[in-house]
Amino acid sequence: MVIEVKNLVKRYGNLVALDHLNLEVREGEVFGLLGPNGSGKTTAINCILSLLTFDKGEIKVFGKPMSPDAYDVKRDIGVVTQNVAVFEELTVRENIDYFCSLYVPDKAKRRACVQEAIEFVALSDFQKFYPKKLSGGLLRRLNIACGIAHKPRLIILDEPTVAVDPQSRNNILEGILRLNEAGATVVYTSHYMEEVERLCSRIMILDHGSPIATGTKEELKAMIKSGETISIEILHAPDGLVKEVEGLKHIVSAEMRGDMMEVKSTRGTSNLSAILDFLKGKGIAFGKIYAEPPTLNDVFLEITGKQMRD
Amino acid sequence: MFWNIFKTNLKCFVRNRQLMFWSMAFPLILGTFFHLAFSGLASNEVFRRIPVAVVESPEFEADAIFRQVLETVSAEDRPDALLKVTYADREEAERRLAAGEVDGIIDYAPGLGMTVLQSGINQTILKGFLDDFLQTVKTAETVIAKDPLKALDVMADLNRRETYLRDAPVNPNVKNPYVTYFYTLIAMACLYGGFLGLRVVTHISADMSPHGMRVSVTPTHKMKLFVSCMAAAVAVQLVEITVLMIYLTGILGVDFGGQILSIAAACAAGSLCGAAFGAMIGCVVRGGEWAKTGVLVGSTMLLCYMAGMMSMHVRYEIARGAPAAALLNPANLLCDAFYSLYFGLGQARYGRNILLLLALTAAFSLIAYGKLRRQKYASL
Ligand SMILES: Nc1ncnc2c1ncn2[C@@H]1O[C@H](COP(=O)(O)OP(=O)(O)OP(=O)(O)O)[C@@H](O)[C@H]1O
Ligand SMILES: [Mg+2]
Numbered sequence: 225m226v227i228e229v230k231n232l233v234k235r236y237g238n239l240v241a242l243d244h245l246n247l248e249v250r251e252g253e254v255f256g257l258l259g260p261n262g263s264g265k266t267t268a269i270n271c272i273l274s275l276l277t278f279d280k281g282e283i284k285v286f287g288k289p290m291s292p293d294a295y296d297v298k299r300d301i302g303v304v305t306q307n308v309a310v311f312e313e314l315t316v317r318e319n320i321d322y323f324c325s326l327y328v329p330d331k332a333k334r335r336a337c338v339q340e341a342i343e344f345v346a347l348s349d350f351q352k353f354y355p356k357k358l359s360g361g362l363l364r365r366l367n368i369a370c371g372i373a374h375k376p377r378l379i380i381l382d383e384p385t386v387a388v389d390p391q392s393r394n395n396i397l398e399g400i401l402r403l404n405e406a407g408a409t410v411v412y413t414s415h416y417m418e419e420v421e422r423l424c425s426r427i428m429i430l431d432h433g434s435p436i437a438t439g440t441k442e443e444l445k446a447m448i449k450s451g452e453t454i455s456i457e458i459l460h461a462p463d464g465l466v467k468e469v470e471g472l473k474h475i476v477s478a479e480m481r482g483d484m485m486e487v488k489s490t491r492g493t494s495n496l497s498a499i500l501d502f503l504k505g506k507g508i509a510f511g512k513i514y515a516e517p518p519t520l521n522d523v524f525l526e527i528t529g530k531q532m533r534d
Numbered sequence: 535m536f537w538n539i540f541k542t543n544l545k546c547f548v549r550n551r552q553l554m555f556w557s558m559a560f561p562l563i564l565g566t567f568f569h570l571a572f573s574g575l576a577s578n579e580v581f582r583r584i585p586v587a588v589v590e591s592p593e594f595e596a597d598a599i600f601r602q603v604l605e606t607v608s609a610e611d612r613p614d615a616l617l618k619v620t621y622a623d624r625e626e627a628e629r630r631l632a633a634g635e636v637d638g639i640i641d642y643a644p645g646l647g648m649t650v651l652q653s654g655i656n657q658t659i660l661k662g663f664l665d666d667f668l669q670t671v672k673t674a675e676t677v678i679a680k681d682p683l684k685a686l687d688v689m690a691d692l693n694r695r696e697t698y699l700r701d702a703p704v705n706p707n708v709k710n711p712y713v714t715y716f717y718t719l720i721a722m723a724c725l726y727g728g729f730l731g732l733r734v735v736t737h738i739s740a741d742m743s744p745h746g747m748r749v750s751v752t753p754t755h756k757m758k759l760f761v762s763c764m765a766a767a768v769a770v771q772l773v774e775i776t777v778l779m780i781y782l783t784g785i786l787g788v789d790f791g792g793q794i795l796s797i798a799a800a801c802a803a804g805s806l807c808g809a810a811f812g813a814m815i816g817c818v819v820r821g822g823e824w825a826k827t828g829v830l831v832g833s834t835m836l837l838c839y840m841a842g843m844m845s846m847h848v849r850y851e852i853a854r855g856a857p858a859a860a861l862l863n864p865a866n867l868l869c870d871a872f873y874s875l876y877f878g879l880g881q882a883r884y885g886r887n888i889l890l891l892l893a894l895t896a897a898f899s900l901i902a903y904g905k906l907r908r909q910k911y912a913s914l
Contacts, residue, residue, distance in 0.1 A: 309744035326752035
């Protein structure tokens, strides 16, 4: 086990930020910590890193109890913080080199690591830039390079793609998968479920400091009764149509959004054709049709009764 | 690893414009202002005894102690005599004061007191002299009341009290009384090394900056980080003080009277103390970096004020009224070390000041490191 957290309780004054959190991260996996803003992701990470004191619980990393001076453990961890953590006064290369030097004292070895990290995040053209001159996406990439240059066995990334354009985001996600393929265990926190779904082999959904579900994405989706979401374009929907559709078998809910009717169904195979048959039978014309499989948001919605993001 | 941390932090300090402004440019600018303000004054202010009229009266005749003290401090054959005394009756004394022939009148009306027409350095010194005398006499009276045998000791002490004259910036060797202001300026510049010390703490504390958080998760011992970063801070500070000294002596022409090595050693001790002071403020004061900077600037200014930056009188009052505060004030210790060199007050006094400075540095550093070492925070 790479990370083992048992019964972790963390309070900020009266606010319980983590409520008996149990968590295990296995060697070689990409573990996703998914939760809305304020659910306790960063708090959990900072406890694991021994930056925060906590009220109760036990934390082991690589099988050893974690503490601020567990240097042999810290040596193998790479951290990408939620806030960009670099020196304004140092260039891209100097920043990566400095943080790497705190792990890798050997100069020649370090030079190779730094070079590799720069190429990895594709910042070769910006080596001499100061952070102030970098765009948001490039800055995030620098932040990642600073965390991973020393080739850690465990990489912890706390929302590394916040405020990043889609192209940079793609870049970052692919990079993380490559690091995982190269053997690193990854912990990834985010409130973007698409990212977590794409990246993570196992996911924990966190809300108000407690895990509400843990498993692979298939396992998570199997936990809920919602199936696909069907969207049908209907230009002239007669009054009462929504009610009638909702009355159909296997349909959980229906609503009109502009010209689109969105229908949520329970899991099953022939829901779409049943609805279309019904519309045809009533002589109602329809245009475009999509059907989407359930998302992690549906999981979150069904368990907590609210949207992950609003 | 030490070198890498040292070198990188050095770069960070030097490239930080705001930091460089306060720790380097600001003292230079202030020095220029002092120079502009004092250069005209210093040249025509010749050091001479302070002319004073003493009104002859029965009370004065009866006060043998005061007469003896007056004689000692105005003795013609003493090169460092403080006063030039004229004995006169009340009318004559007032005429002389009005004519500007004397700076003050000492009189019994009925208690020992002083009349002046204006305020200035001479008047301040006169007042200090009288206050000191009265204070000593009061002590003597209490002692005599309690234990008449002790009285002899106190009388002896009163005679020794002449030495206080040497504490005042009046000495026939002294060419420029305003040099004391430049000394407080150097002390301030040394303490402004606190900006660098504060920055060090910001660089390595998880609760003070995102990069501090990143540094904290690395497998590097806090002591190693602290020492390497502080070394960088002090190195920058030493260069800055050197630049300041070269500017003051070489360009503005302030004469500090030689003893360059001893002055440099005092500056080095002051720089260490300043950096440690800033680190301590960074660790002890709660709040963001702005709050800490505010407290640092405020307390540095206060320490310099207490060391006589605005008026030397403040310094004398504190030395007299709260000697402990004077001993715990790094700005004051540093100034006092400079004075001991400039006014020739002796190696022992200089050495004592430097030792106290180093002791304060050690104390500040220990307090700072004690907080840094804790490493885990209740909230980030
Ligand atoms: N230093 C602090 N003092 C008091 N409360 C805090 C502190 N830091 C976090 N909290 C609270 O603890 C809870 C968990 O915060 P945390 O930052 O761990 O959430 P998060 O899941 O990382 O959120 P985000 O997605 O916004 O980063 C929130 O309710 C937050 O308001
Ligand atoms: Mg967070």
